[in-house]
Amino acid sequence: MQLIKYPTWHYLQAPKEILKAWLNILKFNWYFFSIWLLVKTLLRPWKGDKVKRGRGFDPKELAQVLFMNLLSRMIGMMLRIIVICLGLFLQIILFILGPVFLLFWLMLPIIIVIGVFYSIILINATSIIQEDIVMYLVLGFLLLLVILSLRAFYRANAEYKLNRINKNPKSWKDFNNKKCLKFFVARTGRDLSMRAIHKSPFNKYLFNNHLKQEDVLNIINWYVRTQSTKILRRKFWNYNNLLRLGSIGHDWSYAYTPYLDKFSINITDQIEKHGLRLRLISREDEIQKMEQVLSQAKDNNALLIGEPGIGRETIVQGFASLVLYGKTIPSLCRKRVLELDINSLTAGASNNQEIQARLKQALDQAVKAGNIILVIREIHNFVSADNGIGKIDISEILSPYLKHDNLNFIATTTPQGFYTKIKNNQAILNSFKNVEVNEPNTQETILILQDIAHALERKSKTHLIYQSLKTIVLKTNQYIQNIPQPEKAISVLDQAFALADSKHAKVVQAKHINTIISQKAKVPVGTLQDKEKEMLLNLENILHKTVINQELAISSISHAMRRSRAGISKTKKPIGTFLFLGPTGVG
Structure with a gap:
């Protein structure tokens, strides 16, 4: 029945997809060789390598400096011209191949019918074995084309049904x-x-x-x-998908940063090779604010403020992917997003002065490159003058670079860190614009867990049903208040998979989730057991064994406990708030 729709797909829908693919490949080839960018930076020194002249006037030194800088520019120009010519040559070839392939596709059914017809006639008409073999090979090739065409049709039909x-x-x-x-x-x-x-x-x-x-x-x-x-x-x-192949010409337009690379983690490269770890879900406002801040002429540094586990690192990675794929403001497109690795920076250093010297040299390279966005995680730990083991203060070194036009910063901090450390440091405070990161709601948390569930299912060979996933979100909201979403839900989900796997269960069930949350919250969770039911029903009598009289207080506490255990109290509020009034000594 589906084959009836094949001619319509072959001559109407498939050509549109071919044209789209052709345009994508042409666009990617231009990006891969960075042709326009290499033309604009044709005369820049190779790898941004410039020789600086010392103090005083020395004709010999001046001539040597001029020669080395001219040589660097000539090397850069020659290599860029070679890449530009190669890119333009491939662009012309691809430009020609697109219409040729489209014409071949439109003629494919006719070619297959004519090819099969003549191959069968020639096989029957000839007695030469070699020619028969050639004809069979031609038939095999035509059959392969038919199979590939039908496979593409069924995949397109599946996509149509999905829509x-x-x-x-x-x-x-x-x-x-x-x-x-x-x-x-x-x-x-x-x-x-x-x-x-x-x-x-x-x-x-x-x-x-x-x-x-x-x-x-x-x-x-x-x-x-x-x-x-x-x-x-x-x-x-x-x-x-094509962008994951990277670019050979883009980095040639900027200075290389070997020293900075030693003390940083390249977030852009990680995304280019492995993709995003988690999708961005309902973080459009935060991303938009970051883009606005980073594209400003002054104070163009963003400070993400939020509790640990709320999704600050995911926002940074999501923003880095937009920068990598050119889906952000033009002034930020194709920049390198690097995370300052404080552990590498401090490793082997004997004192703070050596750490500061390393940082200064790395930041100098970042400014020279001109295409760096530097990420500093938990910046409040490194801008305080507090003395102690493992504590450093980089605010004095960092301050001049925060005002530099060629370098942007993205920093993360907690609300407590902001109010106790950063707010007291005016140089750091005035150089950043705040971007508050809020906790995702129930629906958004469910979407995040759905994305994570597939990887956990493949790893543990255990199945997750929707009711269990929803239970995780609702009960972590109710019983775990000291950790924000989505971290607490992700943690419970991971542990629930591990528990189900250890029990040799094929499905993650509500009882696994209740066990994990009970262990974390130190309270019973899930269906009431007989013993617990009896205790809740007789809670007043149990309390009266240690408290004499005080009927109103005992009754209020008991009702609050029963409401909480029945799940009908508000999840974002305490189980009960009581004010006991009376003179000293009455109990």
């Missing part, structure tokens, strides 16, 4: 995608056949599995995101 998925089903018939339906059933923990599913009323199924309509939407979106990611990775011609 047509109903996002608000009210019955089983509304699932117009069998794979989505199977994913939904698997993620809700029911091992049933499709026939059994369709016999079960949809609303009853949701009720029995403690699901709401919003949960159905979350599961379907989970499926769509998972499949969309797989489809996108298969398309090597997608521009983002």
Whole structure:
């Protein structure tokens, strides 16, 4: 039935995809060789290497300096011209090959039919074995083209079906995608056949599995995101996939930073090789503020303020990916995002003066390069004059570079670190613009856990159902208050997978999650046991064994404890707040 749609796809949809791929490859070739950038920086010294003249006037030294600088510029110009010519040559070849391939694609069905017809005729008409072998090879090649074409068609058809998925089903018939339906059933923990599913009323199924309509939407979106990611990775011609190959000409336009590289971690390179560890979810406001701050003429340094585990590092990595792929403000595109490695900077140093000298030399190289955005994690630990083992103060060295036009900084800190350390240091405070990072809400945390779940499932061979994932978010919000989301939810998810694996369970269930949260919060979590039920019902009598009278106080405390254990109290507030009034000695 699907083959009927093949001609429409072959002559209408596939040519659009071919044109899109052709334009992406042309665009990437221009980026790969950095042709326009190399033209603009044609006369710059090779690797930014300049020889500086000493003090005084020495004709011999002056001539030597001029010769070395001229030689550096000539080497840079020659190498850039070679790369520019090679890039332009490939651009012309690709420009020609695109229409040729498109024409070949449009003629492919005719070529296959004619090729098969004549090959069969020639095989029957000739008795020469060598010619028969050639004809069989031609037939094999034509068959391969047919297989590849059909494979591309079925993949395109799967993508088309993915785009047509109903996002608000009210019955089983509304699932117009069998794979989505199977994913939904698997993620809700029911091992049933499709026939059994369709016999079960949809609303009853949701009720029995403690699901709401919003949960159905979350599961379907989970499926769509998972499949969309797989489809996108298969398309090597997608521009983002091509960008992972890197660029050979871009770094040639700026000075090299070998000394800075010794004391830094290249975030841009890590993303280019391995991609983002976590997707950015609902962090558009923070990214936009960072872009605005970093593109300013003055005070163009961003300070991310948020609790540890709230997602500051993910925001930095997400911003670095936008810089790498050229999806940010033009003045920030293609810059290198490096993280200052304080451990490497301090390793082997005998005193603070040596550390400061290393830092100054590294920052000088960053300024000279002109394409560096430097990240300093937990900056409040390094801008305080407090003495102690392992503590250093780099604020004096850092201050002049914070005002430099050729160098941007992104720093992270906690609210406590900001108010106790940074706010007291006016030089640092005035050089940064604050970007507050807020805790994600329940829905955003669920999306984050869905992204992480796939990697944990592959690692442990254990399955995660949606109800367990939602339980993690709700119960960490209720019982763990000293750690922000999403860190506490991610920690519980990781430990729940480990516990289920140790129990040889195939599915991460609510009991595994309750066990982990009980261990962390030091309180019973989950279904009430008989002993606990009896204790809660008789809590007044138990308290009266040690407290005489005080009926109102005992009753108020008992009611608060029962409300909390039943899960009907507010999760973001204390179990109870009591003010006991009375003279001294009454109990």
